[in-house]
Amino acid sequence: MTEKPRTITFRATVPLQVQFPLPDGRTLMTPPPGAPERDLKQVCEFMTTVPLSVTFPLPDGSTLVPGPLTYNTDGLATQHSAAFAAEPEFAEAYRLGVRTGHNFGDDLHIEWRVFVACWAAWHASRLDGDFVECGVNTGILSRAVVRYLGDRRFAGRRFYLVDTYAGIPEEQLSAYERTQNLMHYSRLFYRDCYEQVKRTFAPFPFVDVVRGKVPDILPSVAPAKVAYLSIDMNATLPEIAAGEWFWDRLVPGAVVVLDDYGGPSHDEQRRSWDAFTAQRGVKVLALPTGQGLILKS
Ligand SMILES: C[S@@+](CC[C@H](N)C(=O)[O-])C[C@H]1O[C@@H](n2cnc3c(N)ncnc32)[C@H](O)[C@@H]1O
Numbered sequence: 001m002t003e004k005p006r007t008i009t010f011r012a013t014v015p016l017q018v019q020f021p022l023p024d025g026r027t028l029m030t031p032p033p034g035a036p037e038r039d040l041k042q043v044c045e046f047m048t049t050v051p052l053s054v055t056f057p058l059p060d061g062s063t064l065v066p067g068p069l070t071y072n073t074d075g076l077a078t079q080h081s082a083a084f085a086a087e088p089e090f091a092e093a094y095r096l097g098v099r100t101g102h103n104f105g106d107d108l109h110i111e112w113r114v115f116v117a118c119w120a121a122w123h124a125s126r127l128d129g130d131f132v133e134c135g136v137n138t139g140i141l142s143r144a145v146v147r148y149l150g151d152r153r154f155a156g157r158r159f160y161l162v163d164t165y166a167g168i169p170e171e172q173l174s175a176y177e178r179t180q181n182l183m184h185y186s187r188l189f190y191r192d193c194y195e196q197v198k199r200t201f202a203p204f205p206f207v208d209v210v211r212g213k214v215p216d217i218l219p220s221v222a223p224a225k226v227a228y229l230s231i232d233m234n235a236t237l238p239e240i241a242a243g244e245w246f247w248d249r250l251v252p253g254a255v256v257v258l259d260d261y262g263g264p265s266h267d268e269q270r271r272s273w274d275a276f277t278a279q280r281g282v283k284v285l286a287l288p289t290g291q292g293l294i295l296k297s
Contacts, residue, residue, distance in 0.1 A: 073109040075264075076288050085111045089148060093118060097144030100200050102137060103189045110140070113259065113289045117141045118148040120255040120293065121228050125153040129227030129251045134214050134242045135259070136163040138193050139200055141230060146204055154206040160221050161201065162210045165194035169213050172237045180265035182234055215241035225251050232259035236269045243276050250296040258284065261292025 057063050071082040084090055094114050102108070124131065131154075133142050142161055146154075167190035170183050194211050201207040210221055215238060226249045233239050239258070250256070258273055260266040261284060270284075270292070277284050277294060284292040 071112060073111075074113065075290055076112060078288070082112065084115050090115060090118060093144040093148035096147045097140040097142075100138035100140055100143050101193070101196055102140060103191065113291060114141060114144045116287060116289055116291050116293070117145055117230060117257055120230075120257045121145040121149055122153075123253075124228035124255050125149050127227040127251055127253050129225035129254060130157050130223040131159040131228040131230075132162065132221065132223070132226055132246060133160070133230040133232070134162045134238070135230075135232035135234065136161040136165070136197065136209075137190055139197055141232065141259070142207075143200060145228075145230075146201070146207065151204070151206075154204070157206065157227070158223065159204075159207045160210055160223070161197065161207060162212065162214060162217060162221055163197075164213050165197060165211050166190065166192045168233070168235050169238075172235050174236060174268060176268050177235060177265075182265065186234070214238035215245060218242065218245045223249060225249060227251055227254045229254065229256045230259070231256065234260055234266070236272045239269060240272050240276055243273070247280065247296075252296060254296040256294040256296070258292035258294070260290070262286050262290040 065077045065079065067079070069077055069079060071078050071080075071085075085094070094111055097114055098108055098110075121131065131145075136142055139161065142159065146159065168182060168186040170186075173182055194209070198209050201209055210217060212220070214233065218241070226246055229242075229246050229250065231239050231242055233242070239260075243256075258269075261270050261273060273284055273292060273294075282294055282297060284294055286292055
């Protein structure tokens, strides 16, 4: 089916003054609304810059987010404050995260998602329990989290980083997921990065880089208490298996960050997580970043 072109109607919400540049350098302009006739010079003096608000109503009744935008990347456009991104502690954590040698290109901008992970980890650092990430790749989120918290907040706890470090095991994808090009995506962006990740985290003795396929590898990752669980495997089967494995180990107040929850192509993950949490009497908070957040109560 071909998509119909979208019609966009401009509707000014303030009275407009319009300028017409003339070939001889002068400018004709419409007088301000209600102003008496004046010569061109007087009209120029009268002219003020008016704040202009333009809306873009779309045929489906929605409206494009008007500017000024504070954030417009990674599927999210908003006028709301993104002041966290300029906070020096976060900016440095983010810089280190995106410099872990991933394959997504130089202009990757996922600041808000990384901030959610840093916030969740900071919250969890006030609880008793280890940290776990399933689905690490080069470690954008986990490297940022390690920096954002600093070594002191890892005293007495471990951070387990679990991944095949070689992409999604194809046989784990459902029929629906196979239609979403997830395997193509995996081959394009994930390569063997185990040695690289070990080098990235070598300065941090509290980090365990665990190579293996979820769920098979999980019996070797069995901390008694978990305070922070980040799940980002882009596939339903291992994600729900990780949820089942860790749920009873999560301490009260522990936080679970689901990176793919609301992402395009991940409907099956979202529905499975909704069913998973419903069975346990909690709810996923859908975030505008596409992530989902669960608090263990
Ligand atoms: C989107 S990436 C993770 C990105 C990472 N969170 C970051 O901050 O850069 C998904 C990762 O999940 C891993 N993965 C997918 N299925 C897995 C499974 N069953 N067991 C272990 N790792 C898996 C892939 O190897 C890939 O590295």
